[in-house]
Amino acid sequence: MNAREAIFAAINKARTESGASAAIAAEAQACSEAMKRTLPALDLSDLAALFTARAGAEKVGATLERVAALGELPAAVARYVAANNLAPDFAVQPDPRLRQLDWGALRPGAPLRPDSALAVGIALCGVAETGSLVFHSGSEAPTLYEFLPLHHLVALDAQSLLPRLEDYAVFARDLAVPRNVNLVTGASGTTDIEGVLARGAHGPGRLHIVIFN
Amino acid sequence: MSAPAGTFHDRVEKALHDPQLKIALERTTGNARRKRAAAVEAWPEFSAARAAAAAIKDHALAHMAYYLEMFERNALASGAQVHWARDPDEARRIVVEICKAAGAKTVTRSKSMLGEEIGLPHALAEAGLRRVETDLAEHIIQLAGETPSHIIWPAAHRTREDVAKLFDQYHREKPPAHDVVSMVGSARKELRADFFAAEVGISGANFLVAETGAICTITNEGNAELTTTPPRVHIVTAGIEKIVASTEHALQLTRLLVRSATGADLTQYTTFHSGPKRAADRDGPEQFHIVLVDHERTKMLSELPEMLRCLRCGACLNHCVVYRAIGGHAYGGAYPGPMGSVLTPAFDGLQQTRDLPSACTLNGQCKQVCPVDIPLPTMLRHWRSRSWRAGYEPKIAGAAISIWAFVAARPALYQLAQTFALPAMRLFAKAGWISSLPLASGWTAHRDFPKPPRQTFLTMIRKGNRS
Ligand code: SF4
Numbered sequence: 001m002n003a004r005e006a007i008f009a010a011i012n013k014a015r016t017e018s019g020a021s022a023a024i025a026a027e028a029q030a031c032s033e034a035m036k037r038t039l040p041a042l043d044l045s046d047l048a049a050l051f052t053a054r055a056g057a058e059k060v061g062a063t064l065e066r067v068a069a070l071g072e073l074p075a076a077v078a079r080y081v082a083a084n085n086l087a088p089d090f091a092v093q094p095d096p097r098l099r100q101l102d103w104g105a106l107r108p109g110a111p112l113r114p115d116s117a118l119a120v121g122i123a124l125c126g127v128a129e130t131g132s133l134v135f136h137s138g139s140e141a142p143t144l145y146e147f148l149p150l151h152h153l154v155a156l157d158a159q160s161l162l163p164r165l166e167d168y169a170v171f172a173r174d175l176a177v178p179r180n181v182n183l184v185t186g187a188s189g190t191t192d193i194e195g196v197l198a199r200g201a202h203g204p205g206r207l208h209i210v211i212f213n
Numbered sequence: 214m215s216a217p218a219g220t221f222h223d224r225v226e227k228a229l230h231d232p233q234l235k236i237a238l239e240r241t242t243g244n245a246r247r248k249r250a251a252a253v254e255a256w257p258e259f260s261a262a263r264a265a266a267a268a269i270k271d272h273a274l275a276h277m278a279y280y281l282e283m284f285e286r287n288a289l290a291s292g293a294q295v296h297w298a299r300d301p302d303e304a305r306r307i308v309v310e311i312c313k314a315a316g317a318k319t320v321t322r323s324k325s326m327l328g329e330e331i332g333l334p335h336a337l338a339e340a341g342l343r344r345v346e347t348d349l350a351e352h353i354i355q356l357a358g359e360t361p362s363h364i365i366w367p368a369a370h371r372t373r374e375d376v377a378k379l380f381d382q383y384h385r386e387k388p389p390a391h392d393v394v395s396m397v398g399s400a401r402k403e404l405r406a407d408f409f410a411a412e413v414g415i416s417g418a419n420f421l422v423a424e425t426g427a428i429c430t431i432t433n434e435g436n437a438e439l440t441t442t443p444p445r446v447h448i449v450t451a452g453i454e455k456i457v458a459s460t461e462h463a464l465q466l467t468r469l470l471v472r473s474a475t476g477a478d479l480t481q482y483t484t485f486h487s488g489p490k491r492a493a494d495r496d497g498p499e500q501f502h503i504v505l506v507d508h509e510r511t512k513m514l515s516e517l518p519e520m521l522r523c524l525r526c527g528a529c530l531n532h533c534v535v536y537r538a539i540g541g542h543a544y545g546g547a548y549p550g551p552m553g554s555v556l557t558p559a560f561d562g563l564q565q566t567r568d569l570p571s572a573c574t575l576n577g578q579c580k581q582v583c584p585v586d587i588p589l590p591t592m593l594r595h596w597r598s599r600s601w602r603a604g605y606e607p608k609i610a611g612a613a614i615s616i617w618a619f620v621a622a623r624p625a626l627y628q629l630a631q632t633f634a635l636p637a638m639r640l641f642a643k644a645g646w647i648s649s650l651p652l653a654s655g656w657t658a659h660r661d662f663p664k665p666p667r668q669t670f671l672t673m674i675r676k677g678n679r680s
Pocket of ligand 1 (some may be wrong): 474522523524526527528529530550579582583584585586587589656
C-alpha cells in the first residue's frame with residue numbers, strides 16, 4: 001500500500017459514513033446557514049459607509065476617501081503623493097481601467113520593485129463587513145503589487161461592495177479560480193513582539209483606499 | 214537550534230525561575246486576552262457561533278475521505294502536485310527531495326506549526342539548505358537558536374528588550390532605535406533580499422478547500438505571499454485535518470479563528486493559493502506542491518475526534534494559568550498549552566509525555582474560549598486515565614493522585630476541596646506524597662500547592678500570574 005492508499009484506508013476504517021454528494025452538499029449548506037444565524041446584525045443600507053467605517057477602524061488602519069468617478073483617481077493620487085512627500089514616479093497595476101486614465105504630470109510608468117515607494121492598484125471587489133479588498137491574481141493583477149510597495153493606494157468601485165464574507169464566497173463560485181485570491185484587510189503589520197501591533201512588516205506600511213462610484 | 218532539554222519537571226523548574234519569561238508571557242498573552250475579549254463582546258451570539266464552527270469542522274471530518282478526494286482532484290486540475298505522507302519522516306523526505314530537484318540553496322519559510330511538528334527546520338539544515346524564516350517571530354527565534362514557544366506568537370517568551378539585543382547583534386544594519394516599530398522595520402530590511410534569492414518557498418495551510426483545491430493561509434505581515442510568490446517552487450505542508458468543504462466554510466471559520474487569536478476581524482492577508490503560475494500570470498511559482506500529512510490524525514479520528522477540529526488559534530494557551538506560568542518550551546513538544554497537552558501524547562507516545570495532561574488545573578477556561586468548542590479538559594482526563602490503565606504512573610503516588618485527580622476532575626468538588634481539603638493536603642505533604650505528584654514538586658517551591666497556608670491553589674496561581 002502506498003501512503004495515499006494507507007491514509008484513505010485508515011480514514012475509511014474510522015469513518016464509515018458515506019452519502020450521496022447531494023446529501024453532503026445539503027448538510028454543508030445547513031452548516032453555513034446555521035453560522036449565518038449567529039452573526040451580529042450589520043447596517044447594510046450603505047455598504048460604502050460600512051466599508052469605510054470598518055477599513056478605517058483603528059485595528060484595520062487603512063485611510064480612505066471617496067471620489068465621484070474613477071476619472072478622479074489621478075487627482076487623488078497627486079494629493080496623496082504630495083501629502084506624503086513621495087516622488088511622482090510610481091508603479092501601476094496593469095489593469096486597463098488604470099492604464100487608460102489621464103495621469104497628467106504624474107509618472108505612472110515605474111516598474112514594480114522590492115522597494116517601490118508607491119503602487120496604485122484596483123480591487124476586484126470589497127467586503128464591507130471586514131473592510132477587505134479582494135484581488136484575484138492574473139495578467140491584470142499580479143500578486144506582488146499588493147505586497148512590495150511601501151504605500152499601496154487602491155481604487156475600489158462602490159458598486160463592487162459585498163456585504164459579508166459569505167457573499168464573497170457565493171460571488172467567487174461563478175468565477176474561475178485564480179492562482180491567488182488575496183483578501184487584504186489593512187496595511188501589513190505584526191504583533192509578534194509582545195503582542196503589540198506595529199505597521200509595515202513585510203508588506204505595505206500604508207494602505208489608502210479611494211472609493212469611486 | 215536547541216529543542217527544550219531535560220524532563221518536564223526540569224523544564225518547569227527552569228521556567229519558574231526565569232523572571233524575564235514571566236514578563237514576556239504576561240505582556241503577550243495579556244494583550245491577546247484583552248483583544249479577544251473585546252472582539253467576543255461585539256458578537257453577542259458568540260457561543261452559538263462556536264457551536265456552528267464546531268459543526269462546520271465536524272462536517273468536513275465526517276466526510277473526510279470524500280472531501281480529501283475532492284480537494285486532490287481540484288488541486289491536480291489547477292496544476293498542483295499532491296503528495297501524501299503517513300508520518301513526519303515521509304513528509305520530510307518528500308520536501309527535501311523537491312528542494313534538491315529544484316537545485317535549491319536558499320529556502321524561505323513562512324510560519325507553519327505543522328512544519329515544526331514534522332521537524333522540517335532540522336531536515337532542511339541536514340540537507341545543507343539555507344533556511345530563512347520570514348515571519349518576524351520565527352526570525353527572532355531563528356536568531357536566538359530556539360524553537361517556538363507559542364503557536365501564534367512563537368517568540369512569546371522574548372521581551373522587546375531581548376529582541377533588541379538579538380537584532381543589534383545579528384542584523385547587518387542595527388535597528389535605529391529599540392521601539393517595536395523600528396525593530397519591525399529592521400527585520401523588513403534584513404529579510405528583503407532573501408525573498409527574491411530563494412529557489413523554494415515553504416508555507417503551511419490553515420485550510421484545504423475541497424471545492425476549489427486551493428489552500429488558505431491567514432497571516433499579518435505579508436511574508437507568506439513574499440515567501441510563496443517569487444521563488445520557482447512553492448511547497449505547502451498541511452495536516453489532512455485542515456480539510457473544509459468550501460471557501461464559504463473556510464471564511465466562516467476564519468472569522469472565529471482570527472477573533473480568538475488576535476481579536477481582529479480578519480488578519481491583514483487571507484490568501485487562497487491554487488496551483489502554479491498560469492499562462493497569462495506575471496508572477497507566481499512554476500511548481501506548486503502540496504504535502505498532505507497524516508501523522509496520527511487518522512488514529513485521532515477514532516480516539517480524539519474533537520481535537521481534529523483545532524484551528525490552532527492559541528486562545529487556550531493565552532487563557533491557561535499553567536501556560537502563563539511556565540511558557541511553551543516547558544511542554545517539550547511542538548504544541549504547548551492545553552491543546553499541546555492533548556496532541557503531544559498522541560504524537561510522541563503517552564508513556565514519555567504523560568506528565569503533560571497532569572499540568573492542568575482543570576479550571577475549564579480552555580474549553581470556554583475554544584472557538585470550535587473542543588472539550589480539552591475531558592480529553593486531558595482521557596489521557597490521565599489511559600496512563601493509569603497502562604500502568605505508567607508510579608505506584609507510590611497512586612493513592613494521592615487518584616484522590617487529587619478525582620477531585621480536580623469534578624469542578625464542584627474542586628470548589629468544595631478549596632474550602633475543606635486544605636488540612637488534608639498538608640497531611641499528604643507531610644507524608645511525602647504530594648511531592649510525588651506529577652508536577653507537584655515543580656509547583657511546591659513556587660506555588661505552594663501542597664501547603665497552602667490560607668489560600669487555594671488556583672487563587673495562588675492567579676496571584677502568581679499577576680505579580
Ligand atoms: S484547542 Fe481550541 S482554543 Fe486551543 S488552539 Fe485549538 S482551536 Fe484554539
